[in-house]
Amino acid sequence: EFYRSGDYRGAIEAWTTILDEGQHSGAVYFNLGNAHYKLNEIGPSIYFYEKALQLDPFNSDISNNLAYARNATVDAIEPLPTSVFTRWYHGVTDLFDYEGWALWVIAWIVGFSVFFLMYYFGRSERLKRLFFVLAFSCLGMGIIALFLAYQVRSEQREDRPAIIFAESSEVLSEPTRNSDLSFVLHEGTKVQILARDGDWVRVQIADGQDGWMPMADLRPL
Helix, strand or coil: CCCCCCCHHHHHHHHHHHHHCCCCCHHHHHHHHHHHHHCCCHHHHHHHHHHHHHHCCCCHHHHHHHHHHHHCCCCCCCCCCCCHHHHHHHHHHCCCCHHHHHHHHHHHHHHHHHHHHHHHHCCCHHHHHHHHHHHHHHHHHHHHHHHHHHHHHHHHHHCCEEEECCCEEEEECCCCCCCCEEEEEECCCEEEEEEEECCEEEEECCCCCEEEEEHHHEEEC
């Protein structure tokens, strides 16, 4: 009701109470992103769209609104070029999350067990050969799914994204105020956290540049 009446600040406060109670969902984060976007608060809107996308990665509405919000950011960062193999690899691994690949491992192993038992107790030579091939095909697919599940899990552990909340933030060469300026980032830009030193974090942007900035200027996802 707050949102429909144009009271976006009231809507944010109401939805935030859900998060304060220790509950969350893709819909709540999506609504928060929309409300912040209406207030032209680009950093928070991108942050909440990203949070929503983590819980609902195949939702086209979230992806579209996130793209609109990103277009409103100041920083134009060109990502590092990727090889065809890398794009193909991520195209496969991004099909499912860690839990999804784990379920496929179980499914393929069950398939292997069923076909192997049918092979073992079968009487027809032709069917035994068929069940043998199917059994070890399932085993092979299970091993591949297990490898992909492990890779996705490893990437999830290494993935430490954050969104810049400060209107502008200087990224320095060292975690001290008197060090050299490397570049400047603005509200809404997504970075990767590489390390932390007290109140400073070392971040990397999509084009490969990295440096140190105050922890207070960003919010981890």
